[in-house]
Amino acid sequence: MKQVEIDRIRNIAIIAHGGAGKTSIAEAILFNAGAVNRLGKVEEGNTVMDFLPEETSRHISTSSSTASVDWNGYRINLVDTPGYQDFIADSLFALRVCEGVLMVISAVSGVQVQTEKFWKIASERAIPGIAFINKMDRERADFKRSVSDIQGKLGVNPVPLQIPIGSEASFRGLIDLVTMRAYTYNMDGTGSFVEEDIPDEIRSEAEEYRDKLVEHAAEGSEELVEKYLESGELSETDILTGLRAGVLAGDILPVFCGSATMNVGVRKLLDSLTSLMPSPQDMGSTGGIDKGGSAAERKPSTDDPFAAFVYKTLADPYAGKLTLFKVISGRLSADSGFYNASKETKERFGSLFLLQGKKQVPVPEVGAGQVAAVAKLKETSTGDTLCDEGSQIVFPSVDIPEPALSYAIAPKSKGDEEKVSQALARLREEDPSIKVLRDDQTKQNILSGLGQQHIEVTVERLKEKFGVEVEMRVPKVPYRETIKGKKQLQSRYKKQTGGRGQYGDVWLEIEPLPRGSDFEFVDRIVGGVVPKQYIPAVEKGVREAMAEGVLAGYPVSDVKVTLYDGSYHSVDSSEMAFKIAASIGFKKGFLDCKPVLLEPIVDLEVTVPDDFMGAVIGDLNSRRGKVVGMEPQGGEQVVKAQVPMAEILAYAPDLRSMTEGRAYFSTSFSHYEEVPAHLAEKIIDEAKKEKG
Numbered sequence: 001m002k003q004v005e006i007d008r009i010r011n012i013a014i015i016a017h018g019g020a021g022k023t024s025i026a027e028a029i030l031f032n033a034g035a036v037n038r039l040g041k042v043e044e045g046n047t048v049m050d051f052l053p054e055e056t057s058r059h060i061s062t063s064s065s066t067a068s069v070d071w072n073g074y075r076i077n078l079v080d081t082p083g084y085q086d087f088i089a090d091s092l093f094a095l096r097v098c099e100g101v102l103m104v105i106s107a108v109s110g111v112q113v114q115t116e117k118f119w120k121i122a123s124e125r126a127i128p129g130i131a132f133i134n135k136m137d138r139e140r141a142d143f144k145r146s147v148s149d150i151q152g153k154l155g156v157n158p159v160p161l162q163i164p165i166g167s168e169a170s171f172r173g174l175i176d177l178v179t180m181r182a183y184t185y186n187m188d189g190t191g192s193f194v195e196e197d198i199p200d201e202i203r204s205e206a207e208e209y210r211d212k213l214v215e216h217a218a219e220g221s222e223e224l225v226e227k228y229l230e231s232g233e234l235s236e237t238d239i240l241t242g243l244r245a246g247v248l249a250g251d252i253l254p255v256f257c258g259s260a261t262m263n264v265g266v267r268k269l270l271d272s273l274t275s276l277m278p279s280p281q282d283m284g285s286t287g288g289i290d291k292g293g294s295a296a297e298r299k300p301s302t303d304d305p306f307a308a309f310v311y312k313t314l315a316d317p318y319a320g321k322l323t324l325f326k327v328i329s330g331r332l333s334a335d336s337g338f339y340n341a342s343k344e345t346k347e348r349f350g351s352l353f354l355l356q357g358k359k360q361v362p363v364p365e366v367g368a369g370q371v372a373a374v375a376k377l378k379e380t381s382t383g384d385t386l387c388d389e390g391s392q393i394v395f396p397s398v399d400i401p402e403p404a405l406s407y408a409i410a411p412k413s414k415g416d417e418e419k420v421s422q423a424l425a426r427l428r429e430e431d432p433s434i435k436v437l438r439d440d441q442t443k444q445n446i447l448s449g450l451g452q453q454h455i456e457v458t459v460e461r462l463k464e465k466f467g468v469e470v471e472m473r474v475p476k477v478p479y480r481e482t483i484k485g486k487k488q489l490q491s492r493y494k495k496q497t498g499g500r501g502q503y504g505d506v507w508l509e510i511e512p513l514p515r516g517s518d519f520e521f522v523d524r525i526v527g528g529v530v531p532k533q534y535i536p537a538v539e540k541g542v543r544e545a546m547a548e549g550v551l552a553g554y555p556v557s558d559v560k561v562t563l564y565d566g567s568y569h570s571v572d573s574s575e576m577a578f579k580i581a582a583s584i585g586f587k588k589g590f591l592d593c594k595p596v597l598l599e600p601i602v603d604l605e606v607t608v609p610d611d612f613m614g615a616v617i618g619d620l621n622s623r624r625g626k627v628v629g630m631e632p633q634g635g636e637q638v639v640k641a642q643v644p645m646a647e648i649l650a651y652a653p654d655l656r657s658m659t660e661g662r663a664y665f666s667t668s669f670s671h672y673e674e675v676p677a678h679l680a681e682k683i684i685d686e687a688k689k690e691k692g
Helices: 022-032 052-058 085-097 111-126 143-156 200-218 222-231 236-248 266-276 417-431 451-464 532-548 574-589 609-622 651-658 677-691
Strands: 009-015 065-071 074-080 100-106 129-134 159-160 162-165 172-174 181-185 193-196 255-258 288-291 295-298 306-318 320-329 331-333 337-339 345-348 354-355 357-364 366-367 371-375 385-387 406-411 433-437 444-448 470-473 480-483 488-494 500-511 521-525 561-568 593-607 626-632 636-644 664-674
Touching: 009 022, 009 085, 009 111, 009 266, 022 065, 022 074, 022 100, 022 129, 022 266, 052 100, 065 354, 065 371, 074 266, 085 111, 085 306, 100 111, 100 266, 111 143, 129 143, 143 159, 143 255, 143 306, 159 200, 159 288, 162 200, 162 255, 172 306, 200 222, 200 236, 236 255, 236 266, 288 306, 295 593, 306 417, 354 488, 354 609, 406 417, 406 451, 406 651, 417 451, 433 500, 451 470, 451 561, 480 500, 488 574, 500 532, 500 574, 521 532, 532 561, 561 574, 593 609, 593 677, 609 626, 609 636, 609 651, 651 664
Parallel strands: 009 074, 009 100, 100 129, 129 255, 159 255, 521 561
Antiparallel strands: 065 074, 162 172, 172 181, 181 193, 288 295, 306 320, 306 385, 320 371, 331 366, 337 345, 337 385, 354 357, 354 371, 406 444, 406 470, 433 444, 480 593, 488 500, 500 561, 593 636, 593 664, 626 636
């Protein structure tokens, strides 16, 4: 592929709800641009963009993929994003490097929840877009309803540039409202069509749409307004100029239509991506922080120092790591290097690629505005900034949503712990929304992700890419034990087995501490009744007993233990004897101090549309949650609550179900509270059964 000037580059993120046809659109674009010689089908698992094993088996995109095509002297870099909430991190990084979005809407389903979310994010970042109403050939396809849906749900002004000729089984083409010509397709997937006059039966409808289109185009500039008022008409060039101004200002959303699988309307769509979408230059400079911590920026120009942002990492156990980035400014040549300002390290590489799915197209150089890839970088990961060492800058990364669902995982084969750990570290390079931690209390390895599919796909990747299999279980809740009463007691450990015996005698006072105080040990020994060298052993014995738990095997917290008396034997006493005496005494005394079970309470924030408020609050009440506040936020409410962790282990799929996928949440640990007695009994009984 030859180099192109920056004003002829279009970086486009394809966004939509899952199943609307994003990948099919991308495949049709590749086919029409001559990048591939056949039209890939998602159902047949032979697409360029969905190339991962879990994507071909599930027939959904689980990861973003990139393809570069040339069209009429323009370079179009497409980033096909996943359409499900579980994989939204990839979509967020894609939007970070694209100047425009192509929003795909199913003519059957209309605007769905993920489309709303993606458009909201794009709007907040002032990223303009165009819409393609897909699947016009399907049963129940409705163009007008879809356009109305755009206006009602997305809060943007939709401006159709095309209307369909027929729908469902009778769909056969489209009318271009700019040229006012009809294009009837052969419906054989080749994209071939016949240009002709608009059929009489829909001419009046086309003229109505055309009048509205020209009015919107005229609003693009004062000059066009004057021209329109004088003549009542605009030329095709004027219309496109006015529409592009409206798109870049975020005032309008051009709407196109067709069928990706039948290759209807895709060439017209390609023309519009080049004529209406912004170039990197149109979107201006990118801000960051320089080496000294001051604000800095890079212009989308080859004259500025080299700087790039890493938006994707592909980890392959055989081919190594592939790093995808967008050049913000400057130029980069093959067989060179750069400085990773995020990691403060130098990196070198060999070949430089443009991508078409997993296919790598070598290029000698890339300049500002272009997306590219290099292989086998050692330290670089997603979200990093690459630059010249002598002109350092760090661009802000992407705020990744906190995990919503967790599972405890363990290798199926003994001895695979290290392999699983290494494989998960490699997958985290690909997907920074995965979190892995070791819970020291429950002794479980916890894998956290954005949803059920996210975790299942991660487990599939462990098997497919790295050959390790794991078992998934619901994580154990890290309960704790404590007391509400006070007790003084003597505990003597005496053992005589011939020869030197064992003797340790302690008097302990056990009492509760305020919640969150953990543990306090007090030495009140007077007169050496317990020699100083044995006192640390007493504390150690108490701590070991606390770690093992007394009621149900959960750690003890919020307890104060005072050693105030005791006795010893000059021959038989030892550190071990005093440790055992203290441990036995603590366990015995603990049971006499009104022991209770504590459970972790989390702070929960649920962002939910007003329509679903009642359902969400009612559900939180049923989970023993306490709503502590609500804040309005642009047609939504942020519900703040405190809920027992045990009640929200599977909250993500439940919330999605009750709100049609329109709500999302985040959690953070708050504190521990006493478990209600009737629930505590069940938890203790289950823990004892598990111990056997």
